[in-house]
Amino acid sequence: MSATNISVSSSMKIKPQISCPHCWHEFPTDQILFISESPDLLGDPKLGDADQLRFLPYRFSVDRAAYDAHGVSCHKLACPNCHLQIPHPLLHMPSFFISIAGAPAVGKSYFFASMVWQLRKTMTRDFCMNFTDADPTLNQRIRDYEMRQFMGGYDPEVPVAIEKTDVQGDIYNNTLINGHLTSLAQPFSFTISPLPSYPFPKNANNVTQAICMYDNAGESFLPGADNAAQPVTRHLVTSDVILFLFDPTQDTRFKNACKTIVNDPQMNPALGGDVRRSKVNQSTVLTEIITRIKTQLYLTTQEKIKTPIIIVLTKFDAWHQLANFPHYKNPWQRAKNYPTSVYDVNYVNEYSQRLRTLLLDLIPDLVGTAEANAEKVTYIAVSATGTAPEVGLPDQDGKRPLLYRPASIKPVWVEVPFFHAQTLTGKYCVPVVTKS
Numbered sequence: 001m002s003a004t005n006i007s008v009s010s011s012m013k014i015k016p017q018i019s020c021p022h023c024w025h026e027f028p029t030d031q032i033l034f035i036s037e038s039p040d041l042l043g044d045p046k047l048g049d050a051d052q053l054r055f056l057p058y059r060f061s062v063d064r065a066a067y068d069a070h071g072v073s074c075h076k077l078a079c080p081n082c083h084l085q086i087p088h089p090l091l092h093m094p095s096f097f098i099s100i101a102g103a104p105a106v107g108k109s110y111f112f113a114s115m116v117w118q119l120r121k122t123m124t125r126d127f128c129m130n131f132t133d134a135d136p137t138l139n140q141r142i143r144d145y146e147m148r149q150f151m152g153g154y155d156p157e158v159p160v161a162i163e164k165t166d167v168q169g170d171i172y173n174n175t176l177i178n179g180h181l182t183s184l185a186q187p188f189s190f191t192i193s194p195l196p197s198y199p200f201p202k203n204a205n206n207v208t209q210a211i212c213m214y215d216n217a218g219e220s221f222l223p224g225a226d227n228a229a230q231p232v233t234r235h236l237v238t239s240d241v242i243l244f245l246f247d248p249t250q251d252t253r254f255k256n257a258c259k260t261i262v263n264d265p266q267m268n269p270a271l272g273g274d275v276r277r278s279k280v281n282q283s284t285v286l287t288e289i290i291t292r293i294k295t296q297l298y299l300t301t302q303e304k305i306k307t308p309i310i311i312v313l314t315k316f317d318a319w320h321q322l323a324n325f326p327h328y329k330n331p332w333q334r335a336k337n338y339p340t341s342v343y344d345v346n347y348v349n350e351y352s353q354r355l356r357t358l359l360l361d362l363i364p365d366l367v368g369t370a371e372a373n374a375e376k377v378t379y380i381a382v383s384a385t386g387t388a389p390e391v392g393l394p395d396q397d398g399k400r401p402l403l404y405r406p407a408s409i410k411p412v413w414v415e416v417p418f419f420h421a422q423t424l425t426g427k428y429c430v431p432v433v434t435k436s
Ligand SMILES: Nc1nc2c(ncn2[C@@H]2O[C@H](COP(=O)(O)OP(=O)(O)OP(=O)(O)O)[C@@H](O)[C@H]2O)c(=O)[nH]1
Pocket: 102, 103, 104, 105, 106, 107, 108, 109, 110, 111, 162, 163, 164, 165, 166, 216, 217, 218, 219, 264, 266, 276, 314, 315, 316, 317, 318, 382, 383, 384, 385, 386, 387, 388, 389, 402, 403
C-alpha cells in the first residue's frame, strides 16, 4: 500500500477572492465588511434593527481589528452583498462546500450530526488532524444535535429525538438582496488542520481546509419549492459535491424485498410509532435537484453535471440484510511506519459497485436518473444510528415519537461520504491509497 500525493495547492495567506457561504457572491477579499460592536450602532440597512451595523473600515488596531464609528474594536466579518457573518478561516483556508440533499425524513439531520461527531473523533484518532467548528456560535444548532444524539443532555439512557428541520426559523437568515427580502440557508462551517503529531509537516498547509455544509428541510428540495425569495438550496450549484440521501425504508420496492421481519417501525408498521414519510418518489426529488442545477448553469438536457453526486443510502441498519456485507469495516487502515491511517478508495468503490447492482435490481430509476445526469456517481450505505429507533409514549396529540437512547447509537460509515467526496474532487485532507 502506498500513500498517493495529497495534491492541494494552497497557502495560508489571505485569499484575494472569496465566495460567501450564505449568498455565494464572489468578491475581492478587500471588500469584506466588519460587524460593529458598539451597542449604539445597532441596526443594519440589510438585516434590520436587531443586527449590528456592517461597515467598511478605514482604521485598524495593531492586532488587525477594525475600529467602528464609535471607536470600538471589531473582529467579526460580513459579506458585502448579504451582510451575513463570514467565519474568519474562510479568508485564508481553501474551502470545500458540501450540500446534503434529499426528501423529507430520509435522515439528513441525524446523518449530519453523526458525520460531524464522528469526524471530530476519527480525524484526531486516525489521521492526526483536528476537525473543529470554524465559529462555535454559528454552529450552535449542529452542536445541539450532537449533544442530544450522543450525550442525551448528559444522561445517555434517556431517549431523545432530533426534531424535523423546519422550512423557516433560525437556520435561515433574512436579508435584502438587490432590494428584495431574501431568506438564505445557514451554512455550518468547520476547519481541518494538522495536529503536532501529523507526520508530513511540509504538507501541513496543503491539507488545511475550511468546510461548509448545509442541512435543509426536505420540503425545500420538492418540485416547485425553490424561488427567488427563498433560494435556500442554491448551494447545490456552487458546492464541490452533493450528498443525495436516499432512504430505502421509504421505498416500497426495498421494503417488499426484505424477506425477514425488521425490528424498525419504519420498516414494520406493526411496531407502531408515527413514521414521517415523503409524499413524493425520491428519484423525482433527485430529478428536481438536477433540474435546478442545470437551469442555473444553463446546461442542456444532454449535458452532465460535473459536480460529483454521492448517493448516500441511509438507515443501513434497517435493510443491511439485503446487501449482505459481512465485512463492512471502516475503509481506512494504519499506514506502515506512520502514526496516521490511509483512506482506501478502492474498497469504497468496490462496495459502491455492489450497491449499484442492488439498486439496478430494486430501484433502477434512481441509478438511471443519477448516471444520466452526473459525470461521477458513487453509492455509499450508512447508518447514522446503527440501530432502529424505539417507539415512545404518546404525546399530547396522541402521536408516538421515534426516539433513541444516546448510549445505543453506533454510527456506521458516516464519515465515508465526506472522505470520498474529497477524493472525487482531488481536495484531499487525508492520505489516500488508490491502487493496491
Ligand atoms: N433505522 C434508522 N432510522 C434513522 C436513522 N437516521 C434517522 N432515522 C430516523 O429517520 C427519521 C427522520 O430523520 P431526520 O434526520 O429527521 O430526517 P431529515 O431528512 O432531516 O428530515 P427533514 O428535516 O424533514 O427533511 C427519524 O425519525 C429517525 O428516527 C438511521 O440511521 N437508522
